[in-house]
Amino acid sequence: MTISGSEYIKRIDALNNEVWVNGQKITGNISEHPAFKGIMKSKAHLFDLQNNEDHKELLTFKTSSKKEVGFSFQQPTTLKELEKRRIATAFWSRTNAGMLGRSPDYVNTAIMSLGTAHNLFGKNDPNFGSNILHIYQKAMEKDLTFTHTFINPQVNRSTSYMEEDSNIIAAKIIKENTDGIVIKGARLLSTQGGITDELLVIPAGGNFIDESYIYAFTIPSNTPGLKFLCRESFVLSDSPFDHPLGSRFEEMDTVVVFDEVLVPWENVFLYKDYDIAFSMFQETNFNTLLLYQALTRMIVKTEFILGLAESLIDAINIGEYQHVKDKVSEVIVTLEILKGLQFSAEIQAKKNNCGTLVPDAKPLNAAIYYYPRMYPRLVEIIQLLSGSSLITLPTDKDFHSPVRNYIDQYLQGANSTAEDKVKLFRLAWDLCMSPFGTRQTHFERFFFGDPVKLSMGLYNGYNKNEYVDYIKQFLS
Ligand SMILES: Cc1cc2nc3c(=O)[nH]c(=O)nc-3n(C[C@H](O)[C@H](O)[C@H](O)COP(=O)(O)OP(=O)(O)OC[C@H]3O[C@@H](n4cnc5c(N)ncnc54)[C@H](O)[C@@H]3O)c2cc1C
Structure with missing residues (x-):
């Protein structure tokens, strides 16, 4: 029930x-x-x-x-x-x-x-x-x-x-x-x-x-x-x-x-x-299924970050600059890589001994290698795009105080009211600068284990023989 x-x-x-x-x-x-x-x-x-x-x-x-x-x-x-x-x-x-x-x-x-x-x-x-x-x-x-x-x-x-x-x-x-x-x-x-x-x-x-x-x-x-x-x-x-x-x-x-x-x-x-x-790890595949859940969540989070980046750009009208497009492209590439890894894991899924259809571990292991390293960069991109708007953040109480008229005038956005702009940048701040946000970064780095040990596991478990044979054949 x-x-x-x-x-x-x-x-x-x-x-x-x-x-x-x-x-x-x-x-x-x-x-x-x-x-x-x-x-x-x-x-x-x-x-x-x-x-x-x-x-x-x-x-x-x-x-x-x-x-x-x-x-x-x-x-x-x-x-x-x-x-x-x-x-x-x-x-x-x-x-x-x-x-x-x-x-x-x-x-x-x-x-x-x-x-x-x-x-x-x-x-x-x-x-x-x-x-x-x-x-x-x-x-x-x-x-x-x-x-x-x-x-x-x-x-x-x-x-x-x-x-x-x-x-x-x-x-x-x-x-x-x-x-x-x-x-x-x-x-x-x-x-x-x-x-x-x-x-x-x-x-x-x-x-x-x-x-x-x-x-x-x-x-x-x-x-x-x-x-x-x-x-x-x-x-x-x-x-x-x-x-x-x-x-x-x-x-x-x-x-x-x-x-x-x-x-x-x-x-x-x-x-x-x-x-x-x-x-138990190999036989139950519970780690692989957990990663499948986690990758789905990471995709949602990256979509959110992409939407946020684009909204910040509109709020202060910086979309004409090449480096701004380049930074957002990094977010887009991250999103597309994650989606590709998910698709690859799904279409290569195989049944285990328990009858569970288990997504392919290789792309999922690649995702958990990649995202803990990439997530801090996504956060950095939001910071770099935001500039001082991540700091000039009046609170709800300020909007209900005698200084509101100054805030409305001096903190307005290119095409938005000060209230809407501040609301947006408070969201960005909470994602990447508040105690909540910095904990999110730490979480993405470590939630599935120490990234170094995960990388060792990926290396040790990956079958590299056919590629070594390829080199041997090539040389002969
Ligand atoms: C926000 C957050 C939420 C979490 N939630 C959960 C949860 O709900 N449930 C849960 O079980 N766990 C959870 N974790 C724990 C997470 O699984 C561990 O943090 C992670 O496995 C790393 O272990 P550790 O923190 O002990 O770091 P350590 O393994 O001690 O690593 C610390 C440093 O030492 C290095 N190091 C340590 N040992 C070695 C070694 N043998 N070889 C090479 N380098 C080494 C690491 O590379 C790293 O740089 C969470 C972690 C965080 C940060």
């Missing part, structure tokens, strides 16, 4: 998750807290769209038992289903200009990929297979939202570093009993931590030496001992005029602390099994 926006808000409020912001534990409804009310409203809107008759067909699908569930839970088995998934993600993403990196379809895609690969997790113990299948079915039926933590705390990244048992930092299994496993330590970096129903945890790379780090599970966000430690909020106000993006789409990032958290056995789907821990 799909939920409505108000059901989502009620459900998260009722969980009463342990969330800490600025030295204080949130008490009362989290949906009313200044750091969360904007983002929760934006998420609620996504859920409402699922129930809107005009969009229902795109945003939901009917299970074999004729239940209507969210689109991202559908296992794509045909090209048409894959395309529908892409169109639905783009539709949701357009409501937030691609700013929500963790809209519910992101982690739900992982839950679908893991759930449909239940045979893999049940290979050595059928209980783990039925657990992940049940997790997937429950998530689909209840339209759950998840946050995820796939990384260990950034304390010491040297290859020779080994954590000592007496000083636990990275979350690990410290005990097990008939009820479940007990986890102690911390994990990074749960975006939207505290405002989702549940948390998905899978093994973090690099710590496979010790089997106490090999586990995967989901748990409700209000499980005793689970704490979400927030960074400072980047919601500067709830004015959509002053902070058009931050007031609505600030997702929040949290460190997750497991203070001896008991994870019931029925929530665990991987336990101290090296074989499955190593093969």
